Amino acid sequence: MAPAVLFLVFTYLMGVSRGSLNCPTGKLNPLQFHLVRQCQRAAADEALALENTSSLKECADLAHDMRGLALNYAPGGPKRRLNAFDQRSFGKQGDKEQRIRSRLSVFEQPGEFFNCHVLKCPQNNTFSGMVNDSRFDYYSLYGRPTVVRNYSCIPEVGLFVVYTQPSAYLNASLTCSNSSEFTGSLAHIASEHRTSLLAQWLVEFNRKSQSLAEGNVYLAYVGLAYNSSTSLSPLDFRNSQGESLQCFLYRAWDGGHPRVGGDLGNASCVALTPQGTWQTLNCDRELPFICEIHTARSTFGWEQSSSELDIGPNAVFECGRDRV
Known part of the structure; x- marks a missing residue:
């Protein structure tokens, strides 16, 4: 096969592969004020x-x-x-x-x-x-403004709500996406900026919780999980919008994570620590979780x-x- 044809075939296959990752196209659809x-x-x-x-x-x-x-x-x-x-x-x-x-x-x-x-x-x-x-x-x-009153703004990142009542991952995801107070999902964390600022926010949240004699949050579910029916590989974690982690450059895995394969196959849901690292956990484990409030729909x-x-x-x- 001619080199030019090989190049076209390779380019086509790469496009199909990248398309199946459902990578975001934010530059084509900028957020609207x-x-x-x-x-x-x-x-x-x-x-x-x-x-x-x-x-x-x-x-x-x-x-x-x-x-x-x-x-x-x-x-x-x-x-x-x-x-x-x-x-x-x-x-x-x-x-x-x-x-x-x-x-x-x-x-x-x-x-x-x-x-x-x-x-x-x-x-x-x-x-x-x-x-x-x-x-x-x-x-x-x-x-x-959203009707929910206990949300927090992280400057230059977005609006978030932390739920301290522990929940399994699926229920946490449904709580965020089906809320009657806001349109949202489990928090997107696939950037250094988002991970570090959300972790700092958890540290501050815990500091305030201590003064109010409330429980601290040491692990919180966020919008990142492996799904055997949609993921292309054991490391193809997806966010709440179905976008693959492979679309993003940043990783913050804690030591020994992600845990994949064999008996750890169900350790496929991701939680954020106040230290700014990600851990993979059994999705049935009940944890606090962070919802992200979505921006208003563009016109x-x-x-x-x-x-x-x-x-x-x-x-x-x-x-x-x-x-x-």
Whole structure:
């Protein structure tokens, strides 16, 4: 067979093999920031980035690059150059406030100098960190806040819920995917960034649990398991979306893990330790587990991003009349 033909056959087989691994294609389907509140901005005291951008898309692209989970954006235009909610005083009181503001750096008053604020975390249920500012709109990857109240944000990673009530792996997976409070799955951990930050989160969770006289979490199920009906090899562990670990470069196996083959065939479910390592365990073993809250479903184009608009308590109802 000619070398060119051999090369084409090899390329085809490699494509089929990689396709069967169900590798993610995130670059082709980037996460979308959804409009959540109009004429309001979230506090940007610890923003990942403060910039002036020419468009919402440019601001969103920056947020993707910085791993931001939410953003404030001021679209500009004749009706949105001034903050209609600005209550600055006049006379002596106004002069005093002006002197105070003059001492602040541009980074201490981002709403005055930057139209794009990339944020580490989205607002929670209460929107307690919101400021009425008709120049800005607030966007989040998660759309409207989830109704669950005990979730945690890991900056630059996502939103998670830890369940301390031990459960077998299958039941843990079903609890995450069938929750009535959020759309989610067992946590994705196939990167150094995610594994290390989730492990640090478990350490902090245990520290808080000690002060509350609650039990610590030394092992927690996450979204990684071997399934003999879908996996292509003994090391072909799959996450909750069915994507193979072979699609990712990072591994954090603890010493002696993964345990595969022979009598250890059922040791095929993965748990995370607070030390940032992965262990394979019998899937029937009952353990705490970590659910990851999924981002809001993407729509087609920015013009439809208002599908997640929140009009709950403290929303600015009259803002829509002033939009340009």
